[in-house]
Amino acid sequence: MQNDLCIHSISKSYRKGNVQANDNISTCFSAGEVVALTGHNGAGKTTFLNQIIGVTKPDSGSITYQGHSLVKETKVARSLISMMPQFHAPLAGVTLRQSVESVLRIKGVSGYENKQLTDDIIQELQIEEWANKSGEKLSGGLQRLTSFAMAVVAPPPIILLDEPTNDVDPVRRKIIWRYLRKLAKNGHIIVVVTHNLLEVEQYTDRYLLMDRGKLIKDSPIREVNLGLSVSNLLTITVNNSLDLNDFPEALDMVINDEDMQYDFELTHKQVPDALNWVLRKINEKEVVNYRLAPSSVNNLYGELTNEE
Structure with a gap:
């Protein structure tokens, strides 16, 4: 247990005790595992991470690692x-490469080793094309990847990441998760805040769910049923109002007449028939475009917490 990161009954409140950000949370994180931390916006996830890294002091409780x-x-x-924060690192005036090199210099790494480690992480993330581009000219996804590279280059024993895959393209999302799995295999403790339950199922070892400052679930992925009824959101944009009588089965539908947009909640099994319908409507020039994405925790949270 000495090599575990252990949280013992930590609590943190704001506004003179009127807002309970964390409420008597206890858990441990072990080397070699990737742990997902999720929950509704405002559930207390970022406060939890900030207490671990020492930015925020708990009102009560303790956090221990290797006797410290x-x-x-x-x-x-x-x-x-x-720690990789929820928001992009300030990158104006420095290139992607310089941002990573600066973090390494702060860690005391210079010269050839600095260059080699920087080159390695840039190649791992497949972002060589933008390595010498100034930060303010990078897309949101590339800024996020830069922040990720800064967090994991020359990694310490514990790595905390707050929504690392936000805005990142699908190919490099997989690269990020594979890299985190490699770090875990090499003996690091990895804790990831994410709203993407499909990524949680696919890439992590444990699943923690927070609700109103409380830790309400802490289980290995193999013991957690994340196969929720609502797992995909299909959004289509149309030219004119559609006749939906022939649309395949869906869990729910929301129509936005102003934007000429339809949202369908689908199970995994409902996706193929729905996509075939969409492609047919595109050929018939009734659908302009479509997007299919995993439902976020914001969509699924009511089901997870039995909220209406």
Whole structure:
């Protein structure tokens, strides 16, 4: 247990105790596993990570790793932990490559080793094409990948990531998850905040769910049924109002007349028939475009927490 990152009954409130961000949370994270942390926006996930890294002090409870109190020894916490924040790192005026090199210099890595580690992570993420492009000129997805590279280059024992795949293209989303699995295999503790339950099912070992500051689920993925009834969102844009009498079965439908947009909630089994219908309507020039994506926790949260 000494090599586990253990959280013991931490609580944190704001606004003179009126907002309970974290409420008596206890859990442990072990080397070699990728743990997903999810829950509704405002559930307390970011506050939880900030307490682990020592940015926010708990009102009560303790956080320990290798005999250290990370609550009392905040400098030790920041030497043992790397965190990718929810928002992009400030990259204006520096290139993608320079951003990664700067982080390494802060860690005391310079010269040839700095260059080699920077080259390695840029190649791993397949972003060589943009390595020398100034940060403010990068797309949101590339800024996110830059932040990820800064967090995992020369990685410490513990890595915390707050929504690392947001805005990232599908190909590099998979690269990010594969890289995290490699880090876990090499003995790192990996905790990832994500709203994508399909990625949770596919890539992580454990699943933690927070609700209103409480930790309400902490289970291995193999024991958690994430096969929820609503798992995909199909959005189509049309020229004119559609006759939906021939649309295949769906769980729910929302029509936005102003934007000429239809949203369908689909199970995995309903997706093929729905896509065949959409493609037929495109050929008939009734559908302008469509998008199919996994439902986020925001869509699925009511089902997870039995909320109406």
